[in-house]
Amino acid sequence: MKFNFKEILSVSLILFSIIDILGSIPIILNLRKKLGHIHAERITIISGSLMFGYLFLGTKILQLFGVDVKSFAMAGALILLIIGFEMILGREIFKHNTTNQGKGSSIVPLAFPIIAGAGTMTSLISLKAAYQDVNIVVGILVNLVLIFIVLKSSAWLEKKMEPGTVEVLQKVFGLILLAIAIKLIKANIV
Template identity: 80%
Template sequence: MPFDFKEILSVTLILFSIIDILGSIPIILNIRKKSGGIEAERATIISGVLMFGYLYLGTKILALFGVDVSSFAVAGAIILLLMGFEMILGREIFKHNPTTGARSSSVVPLAFPMIAGAGTMTSLLSLKAAYHVENIIVGILINLVLVYIVLKSSSWLERKISPASIEVLQKVFGLILLAIAIKLIKANLLL
């Protein structure tokens, strides 16, 4: 029987911890502040397309460009590293074009690499080797619903969290983002 509640729960929790949408709230609020808004639907749909693309075509697409999963992971980690520096130092590294605003920031850096980045890709490729695809699909869909809820409530969260708290959270999560990026780089350069 392909649908297995235990597998679905495992996949959902693994992806939830990799995507870390709750831990990304300070980053989301920072993107929202800089770009003037977030298109929750667009970011969720693009993230979903990327995740399903990774699931079915991930290794083939990378092979087409002559890139291995480790190189892709390092590239995504460098973007995360720069985002972490941006959050900690308060310097703008990713320039936002005011004419594209929320539309472009819903794709980069939100949908990729934050939600559906290198960590998500490598996780999905690993999960595919251990679980039924049907259960992985359900796990992806559950995570996309959670992502949508958090992104959609970003304006409410911004009103509820004081600016000083947001700044402290940004620094803390910027440091965590740096640590995750360094871990990804170390793990993939040593292969």
Template identity: 65%
Template sequence: MFDVKEIVSVTLILFSVIDIVGSLPVIIDLRKKVGRIESERATLVSGALMLSFLFVGERILKLFGVDVASFAVAGALIIFLLGLEMILGRTIFKPDESTGGAAHIVPIAFPLIAGAGTLTTIISLRAEYQTVNIIVGIILNLILIYIVLKSSEWLETRIGPGGLDVLRKIFGIILLAIAIKLIKTNLIADF
């Protein structure tokens, strides 16, 4: 059943983790190198990755004997580190530099949009939210991702480097709070 509060929560959590606005510097740099970004393909590929992980991710966990609560805590730790990365301006997770000739898929769709943090978060969200609300949250994020990719040149001139830095720090604090909530909720569930 659709729950507006859950949809808003999922959308904001995914928006913070994906951090498409915070990734603007990378997207702008890549656009300058390859000429243009295939916004439609990047959005579709990242959406397919997120939705397939939403449905198959839990089965993969069971294959390895890991429960969702444990995976949610592990995901929360990754989200926590991503938040620290955004706030402190230090690189903890090293991105794959090879584009493999497909600038819309690597590194934009994967790992920039649908990377380890996003996929881990999707599984973590399954422990707390209904699947239908997660799907709506993913779709809303895909729309935002498409808009940002399509208008990256325009956004670059409007926000400026200082504005991008402020946005990264704000979303970093949000991620830290989300991570602490996920750890608290899933550790209590085990006792």
């Protein structure tokens, strides 16, 4: 068990690009508009739990259910596809119960599949083969701090951004999300 700054930096950057929390800002703002509040702490904790679960138990959990990584990636891609259509078309497909904004109201789709989805899972499983666990854990923690900061500042971001800008960003990132979903589907199609 040895800390390696280069490995930590590599893992942090790889996860940062996969999670793309900055690119998810329009999705976060869209959910804030629907729900009124984003539970930053809860989403960060659940996302972190999922990531650590993927790191240490990912392939075993999938094998337990008889699911391979490619099938899991396809399922995550379909959810991303639906969210992308939601953002572009301005139609609500994922129904959020606004009368009961309980614990799960912003967990899906933020914690899964946006933050800790199929891309994150496959990346962590792959990183485990190339880097020491301790450095991957630190890389995950670095990303969780960044995720928390972005989620916590969503109200401030919403106030600072013009409504038209948010709408344009939402359409653009919806299209990017569709492209990512299609890429995942193409990469994992049997």
